[in-house]
Amino acid sequence: MxxxxxxxxxxxxxxxxxxxxxxxxxxxxxxxxxxxxxxxxxxxxxxxxxxxxxxxxxxxxxxxxxxxxxxxxxxxxxxxxxxxxxxxxxxxxxxxxxxxxxxxxxxxxxxxxxxxxxxxxxxxxxxxxxxxxxxxxxxxxxxxxxxxxxxxxxIHPAVKFGKGIFIDHAIGLVIGETAVVEDDVSLLHNVTLGATGNDRGDRHPKIRRGAIVGAGAIILGNIDIGYGARVGAGSVVIKSVTPYTTVVGTPAKPVRRDLASRAECSSGADHDQFDWVIY
Missing domain, CATH: 1.10.3130.10 (serine acetyltransferase, domain 1)
Structure with missing residues (x-):
């Protein structure tokens, strides 16, 4: 020993x-x-x-x-x-x-x-x-x-992770150099946090606290996946996602925002800037 x-x-x-x-x-x-x-x-x-x-x-x-x-x-x-x-x-x-x-x-x-x-x-x-x-x-x-x-x-060595991270199954997970994964994020298998291929410097996604990224999702570019947001399995995301919003599809589009989570948003941002409706 x-x-x-x-x-x-x-x-x-x-x-x-x-x-x-x-x-x-x-x-x-x-x-x-x-x-x-x-x-x-x-x-x-x-x-x-x-x-x-x-x-x-x-x-x-x-x-x-x-x-x-x-x-x-x-x-x-x-x-x-x-x-x-x-x-x-x-x-x-x-x-x-x-x-x-x-x-x-x-x-x-x-x-x-x-x-x-x-x-x-x-x-x-x-x-x-x-x-x-x-x-x-x-x-x-x-x-x-x-x-x-x-x-x-x-996962590139430069990637910054918060704590309380859950990576389920893990196979096929790819995360690029300038990505950031904040506290309490969940990532499933075959997720890609990549670049568009047309940019330099800070070029990868920022996954904010409490977000969930479903299996096979592809998130490209220097965009934000907001606090508590959810990305559906197999989705392709090329635009930022506002906090507590669920997006699905290719390209991904919002399907709902979680009214119940409005009070939980502690990002320091003005909560009223978000359209907290279900759709």
Missing amino acids: MSSPAPTNANSYSNSEQEIWGALLKEACRLKTCEPKLAGFIDRSILDFGCFQHALRAQLVARFSGDTLPPLQLSEIVDEAHRLDSRLVQAGAADLMAYRSRNAAFGNYLSPFLYFKGFHALQAQRISNHLWEHAQRDLAVHLYDRICQVSGTD
Whole structure:
């Protein structure tokens, strides 16, 4: 078993991290009892570690290390990133909470933590983004390539993610360099956040807090998908979507705006600028 150094700022772990770690331990012990054949795997993945941070590191090393990025080397990269920016671990905990609350198929912490490629790809992309932002871009691109190979996703290392992100199934997800995905966003498989091909610079979509993008949706250009908006499966979106609006089709058109969500809009914008009607 790889040795585990003391966790970064162990006494400052957020309540959510402590809650999730406690829940993971309980679920792991329960699974170990129910499925003795998985006991060794559960020990190596959860029970051999003393905190969420180190168990998360172990998952990333198990999934994304390889001949060109050996386990010990990747472990050191992840540890350094977590040490320099504790928000990476906090975001991972928030992401896991999102999986538990929004995934109707499982509804626990353990399954996404152990098995879901969307969760793993997102946590590894957070490390590649950290490297990108700290002038280690060749290493960031190398890790990005490993993520692509293993998870079937293609997320540029420069992409900025918020926390509480839910990426369901993940296969075929493509997100371009200047895209931004804010807190509490849900993305399904085969989603593309791309450019039109006719622009330079800041050229990719901005997915605002609480938005949901359905399977196979294609969103192109430097446009906003507003707070709480929904993009229907298979839609092609080339114009900005106002907050709490549902769009569907090719090209996508609004089909409704959610009156009930008007009070929840906390973007700081003037709520009256939006036409809050159902259509």
